[in-house]
Amino acid sequence: MQKLVQGTHYSKEKEKQPPINVVDSIMGSGKTSWAIQHMQEANTEERFIYITPFLSEVQRVKTSVTSRKFVEPTNNGKGKLENLKKLILNERDIVSTHALFQNADEEIIDLLKVSNYTLILDEVMNVIEEFKLNKDDFKLLMNSDMVFVEEETGVIRWNEDSEYQHTKYNEIKTLSKTENLIYFENTILFWSFPVSVFKAFKEVYILTYLFQAQEQKYYYDMYHLSYTYKAVQKVNDKYVLVDHESKEPYDKSLLKSLINIYEGKLNDIGSQPYTLSKSWYDKDKNASLVEKMKKNLYSYFRNNVKTPTPVNMWTCFKDHQSELKGKGYTKGFVSHNARATNDFKDKQSLAYVINRFMHPYKSKFFKSRGVQVNEEMYALSELIQWIWRSRIRERQEINIYIPSARMRSLLLNYLESEL
Template sequence: MQKLVQETHYTKEQSEHTQQTPVHIVDSIMGAGKTSWSIQFMNEADPDKNFLYITPLLSETQRVKEGVTNRKFATPVPKGKNKGKFINLKELIVNDRDIASTHALFQKADEELIDLIKAGNYTLILDEAMEVVEECKLLKDDFQWLYDSGMVKVDKDTGLISWNREGKYQDTRYKDIKTLAESENLYFFENKVLFWTFPISVFKAFKEVYVMTYLFQCQQQKYYYDMYNLEYSYKAVQKLPTGEYTLINHKNKEPYDKTAIKSLINIYEGKLNNIGDDKTAFSKSWSGKKQNKHLIEKLQKNITTYFKNNVKTPTELNMWTCYKAYVPKLKGKGYTKGFIACNARATNAFKEKESLAYTVNRFMNPYEKKFFISKGVEVNEDMCALSELIQWIWRSQIRDGKPINLYIPSKRMRTLLKDYLESEW
């Protein structure tokens, strides 16, 4: 079978239209007051402005709905058999409502939603950077059929996939591929991987955009913005003597004094760490290798020992994580119910947790990493891993200034955290 693309050269994509939407990255450490600032900002905003507040979890929309007293926020709900949340989101925008919703629903954005946002007077507040590039699962033979039948074309320079609207196979089971290709959000990479990218035109449809996060410089959304040459400014939250919050230029913020934070984290140092000296130990690929089966069993015993004999905290105060596929192999008495996904963020639901076990060694998807690099974007894999680790730790009681115990068996991840705690950024 002939390859779809014989030779591909990747360059940065140029935007179709000149960007006019101001995009602000509000980059401040957890607990600095980003959400408090956003609530204040929306309360004080001109009544003619409309807001779309997007957060990772549905439960977190309630804080905004209760905190913004000068506006009445709505949350999309399904209405009838053929009217799901996404349709209701569009109806709310048509009616100029202020809306609080989730990353998952927002990621479904299509051309109609983009046009509706453009027609409104909407400001986007994005609580935490979101997944904007994903591997699209499609069997290679299926894609080969779409290519051979003339339904899709692949740009030899960019890898961008386009859909042939004149082709004879319009109504197929590949409607999802058709939708992505028509909105120019699908790429073919290295003759084997399809990548979906969130429509960059969504961000350009708003009057203004605020992304509230920490360590944006090493997050996927930053690489995505750079790939599309989307300009953004760095801001930081500052609390005033009056108790109010304001935004300042990020370069003018005071360096973070991590002395207090460092004193709150009791990082385990002992023989239970011996299992994680290898650089790739506990990575997703390492965990899946048959030869590491007994090491996985040893890790499970180490986690149990840590909670039972080292920290001795009650079950309800224990928190742990691993790759989801390995929960059945690593769960154990005294901590199983305290599992929290390693990519958890923007939630206060676990702020009573005192003792933590982080058994993940995070690396970027190798194809995703190569995909960004092929677009001329610099990536920092270690910083990406550190960013996710810090976000996970801050789900615990440290967010309230209370001490925590922490077991990180991966030497790589433990070193990244310790280096961070010694730094001023």
Template sequence: MTTVNVVDAPCGYGKTSWAIEYMNEMSTESHRFIYVTPFLDEVERVQQAVVNRKFYDPKSIKGVTKLDDLHRLLGQGNDICTTHALFQMANAETRDLISSNDYTLILDEVMNVIEQVPLRKDDLNFLLNAGVIEYVNNDKGLTFIKWKDDKIGYDTKYNDIKYMALSGNLMYCNSSALIWNLPCDLFLMFRDVFILTYLFKGQFQRYYYDLHEVKYQYLSVTKEQQGYILVPYENRQIHDKTVLSQNISIYEGQLNVIGDKRHALSTSWFEKPDNKDLLVTLRNNAYNFLTNKCNANKNTALWTTVMGKKEGKKEKNKGKIMNKVKPKGFAKCFISMTTRATNIYKDRSHLAYLINRFMNPIEKKFFEQYGVKVDQDAWALSELIQWVWRSRIRDDQPIHIYIPSSRMRGLLKQYLTSEAFEEAPLNAITDEAPSDWHL
């Protein structure tokens, strides 16, 4: 049984540097790698940095899909570097090819492993009453949606649901919702799995492993004379946040009043018609902070908030809520609140985090209905840290940040003054070496 290695360490500790050294040092005879990262520019960086083996990036050419090309490369036993988006499309053929060619997975940052499937109110009952789908429980008591064999030939507006069900990706939640679930046995097809991340304890992929009873061990990374090495988590270098606390200047003042209530600035708060005037206040506050408090400009600022629904049919149109909140002169400084694993903003020093993060309630309930306890605050803090660390704080340079949500601001302060969020989950293995004996 594969045990997942979670390399949990702060940005700047050398997780990616370790991975590059590891892939360079391992023999091409003994190791084949799949390196998965959120962004294409990171694919190119890894291809250039790993010099003793050639990494291939699946392409879509002349009617051949990226998934088809991935299968071709897997079948040839090539080393592969690709994105989260393609890896999420893995199917039964992908799993068989990974298993038969004895691959090691290095996953740069956690990925979306579950997602609520959009449904109208009566869609699920309609499909059940039509005899198209049925509920099936697996040996762990998890409920999946099965598309009935005699209805496979049906061509309907529910084809996306059919394909997810036929791939074993569709699970049932709370009497009225469906959850796309990346088949967890995909990770068990690898010889070894390494996830490079930080604050894994609060992230969905941790709860997903708990749900599917996948064992994971915590590791950290440290630098020695011979290079970067992995160590059991209990032997990690404790994160001294003294300098970090000095480098993060958190705004305190009247501009924070708008976020005093616990659920202020949550997604549902932004969507309430009664709060439309407060969106104008928030926009003015962000402008005031960036312009008057920081003397920021488009080259120093970053900000984020809820996107909201798209305006118009064109995908390039930004969200409705974001457009109402964007501070004047800083439209191009917006990056998504889910941004992670990129270094392209590491010169930015003036930040405005205009959101109070809560889990999707359906996805939260999905885990809880199977007895998996989730921690909203640990998840929100991990999301905040990932966003803030896109800035120059990753290089130990000072930043100024406006976080009007009292809840989110309090979580960041708690993080800076304690180790509470960095304690490993109780069920994690923390005293063993990496699963690859070569290490």
């Protein structure tokens, strides 16, 4: 079924790139404050696009940067993406969300290339995701010669000479123009954020923590993009960027004193290396153990921490939320991949009842491109980001239940490290 052509994808990606600065500092160290200060003090001729995961941060940037007027894309009848193009064309300072930015198309890339924008990306983006397409639909696209697959890279190309140009597969046609779709191991379609977007800026800043463990780092390595590690430090009343290696070590003594990690029989369920993973939850044979996990959750909140419902926070894989919810904690569900939000800063007692691994095909995909994935660091990064949604970001004490022995060990080792 698969029609192949020799690929030119990687040679194209070796073109010139802008400076990419990864501002890698622990949560609460002042990354966003530095960015606001930087934009506030920049020459008025400079232009910025600030991308953040949450609408609340959009408003923060609009109100905090007073030396220039930031605007956010709006839907004026043709959609926010069209308005974003107009704002870039008019050289406005723009603040928007990851969700909109991920839809960047060929026209936006062309506009950015002839503009002079600096990108500030608050938290890493989802840059590689599974693209859901019915297998029969994909067969139809291939067998009717609407698309073909590059042999070397797996990149999906739209056939402009095909007799079928106006179909319900317009999204496939659009995404293929920016090399967004990749067919991997004759099994799975991946959507990849167009790397040419990052190359279209004058300069790029990424505000995050533990970048070495994140998918965007692997994505950059896959496309051979170079980047420089920086860190934020406060000197007197100003935030400054320093070389990451010269930053002062994080003092975790206060952090350790604020995190009460549950130790007891409720942890027995997660003693094996792969228990509580996504595949473990999905197996029918573990249904009774999933029910046991629900009882453990209830017992932890009701009998161990005994905190009121409004300050309880928990997570699991979305597909199993309904099976695990229970009295005293249901409304405190926070997605396990939540980042960069202050909406849960009052949460005191936490339960993280999953064992985090990268999607297995995604891990294989990176490895097939010569990029090594560190599963332990990846899991630690995901766990820490989730914990930091709670009131620990306000330097207040928290309780946490982590039944997975692997995840609990990662956190304990982190608290003793200099990361």
